[in-house]
Amino acid sequence: MTHYEGDSLIYVYGLIPASELIPSVDRMDEHIFHLHKHGEIIAVFEYVDPLVFSQQTIEQHVSDPNWVKDRAVSHHNVLAMLHQQFTVIPLKLCTIFADYKSLEEMLCRHYDEMVALFSNLRGTDEWNLKIYYDKEKLKQHVMLNNNSILELTEEMNGLSPGKQFLMKKKMNAVIELEIENEMKRVCMETHEQLSSASLKETVKKVWGRNVTGIKEEMTWNSVYLMDRKSSDFLRLVKQLENDFIESGFIFKASGPWPVYHFAHIHSEKT
């Protein structure tokens, strides 16, 4: 499909099934992406400058936020575009081969697994859910609705001012504990409902405000592999958010994403 450019490295974005590509081959060839076909698998790649993409220069670039931003956005945009049209196995950021032969060898080595993966991923999307909470709002909700706290409040009202002061410390500790419990309950209930509607799910790292830049604290981050035809992720999330928004929870869903978290090649044979 394309000619190898001798001095360049090969940056592979992702793999798509040959059977899905046929109507678009001509159109894709007009652009700078190149396609390498190996049986049922087509690697979508770009030739890159070895001076910019050597191991050494990449290690230097990674400490440059602007370079990471540009690279990540480019990588994602290509995969997102492919995902709109094809079943895509996304490859990790900066997956680069020395030459055409090494790319071909990789495709040979993992051929069966990749073809099986196409079959498993066909018609699926990845969706992300991040849950944030407004602590003051959640605290008010817990104080007004939690039985343990309501009982303690009642108990406290009948005490002398001195004993009330001591009891207040205990009350604050109980409030913190019940806030934690409420967060866990809401996140688990949400996760269970979304998991039951999904094909696969993964719980991810929760990011602090030093990363999110959002006033509210993140308390949950997870991704779900959804069947495009039978599931409506956003409708489910809307329903769940309606149940919990009054108690201070903020649901942020995004998608459909390429299946970044659900494409795995297990049998690495070196």
Added chain:
Amino acid sequence: MKDWYANQEITLLDILDGLIDTGVVLKGELIISIANIDLVYIDLRLLITAVESIADRSDLRM
């Protein structure tokens, strides 16, 4: 209720949260790999920058 579903702004954080440590990792013939990127060390002003969505990009190279 706010409508964050339609025309959602994707930030760099959304993209890196999806991309880092994900995707198929290949070994062997591969000559180059990228080290893990810790989001904490990336400038927050960049992370929260809205990134043009795929639908809005007119310079897609394909």
